[in-house]
Amino acid sequence: xxxxxxxxxxxxxxxxxxxxxxxxxxxxxxxxxxxxxxxxxxxxxxxxxxxxxxxxxxxxxxxxxxxxxxxxxxxxxxxxxxxxxxxxxxxxxxxxxxxxxxxxxxxxxxxx
Amino acid sequence: xxxxxxxxxxxxxxxxxxxxxxxxxxxxxxxxxxxxxxxxxxxxxxxxxxxxxxxxxxxxxxxxxxxxxxxxxxxxxxxxxxxxxxxxxxxxxxxxxxxxxxxxxxxxxxxxx
Numbered sequence: 001x002x003x004x005x006x007x008x009x010x011x012x013x014x015x016x017x018x019x020x021x022x023x024x025x026x027x028x029x030x031x032x033x034x035x036x037x038x039x040x041x042x043x044x045x046x047x048x049x050x051x052x053x054x055x056x057x058x059x060x061x062x063x064x065x066x067x068x069x070x071x072x073x074x075x076x077x078x079x080x081x082x083x084x085x086x087x088x089x090x091x092x093x094x095x096x097x098x099x100x101x102x103x104x105x106x107x108x109x110x111x112x
Numbered sequence: 113x114x115x116x117x118x119x120x121x122x123x124x125x126x127x128x129x130x131x132x133x134x135x136x137x138x139x140x141x142x143x144x145x146x147x148x149x150x151x152x153x154x155x156x157x158x159x160x161x162x163x164x165x166x167x168x169x170x171x172x173x174x175x176x177x178x179x180x181x182x183x184x185x186x187x188x189x190x191x192x193x194x195x196x197x198x199x200x201x202x203x204x205x206x207x208x209x210x211x212x213x214x215x216x217x218x219x220x221x222x223x224x225x
Contacts, residue, residue, distance in 0.1 A: 044202075049211050104153065105154050
């Protein structure tokens with residue numbers, strides 16, 4: 001069973017703060033790493049798909065980096081807004097497979 | 113929600129009864145997945161399918177079976193439901209390739225009493 005870890009488990013920040021989360025995964029036979037945003041009472045929605053070591057992706061105030069050699073990815077949110085409050089999930093797959101294993105998530109609360 | 117429909121949306125059943133959940137897609141995506149969501153565990157893969165009649169087990173497959181007789185439908189069956197299978201079940205679909213994200217359905221809340 002693949003072990004995908006995320007830290008911190010939860011985070012409370014003030015509006016305007018910048019924050020970042022970590023996703024750790026096995027570094028061998030990497031295939032792809034996804035980040036998802038999951039709002040309460042909704043379904044997870046894809047933020048980023050990352051496939052190459054050194055990948056950096058950006059969407060508005062949110063960005064992500066990938067280090068496949070050491071097995072981690074960072075998600076950054078610049079100038080957090082209350083609407084950023086959600087659980088952020090990473091999902092990992094290896095060996096050219098598409099059976100994605102999810103981490104437990106980081107729950108972000110942005111206080112106005 | 114990317115043309116994914118899960119049915120039923122809610123179900124209450126008794127221990128020992130069989131239950132089938134359905135996932136229907138209109139996107140013609142090759143891959144379909146069943147995940148369950150439980151507090152403290154996030155999303156855990158039950159089974160997935162990479163084509164018609166092609167399925168494989170995930171990390172929590174015990175007590176579950178799946179079938180995919182058509183591209184658009186992926187069925188999850190609990191042969192004899194147990195209280196530990198009370199959960200929210202999510203279906204997801206994706207295209208082939210490492211650059212393809214998963215698209216999720218709205219979930220099915222199953223309660224086994």
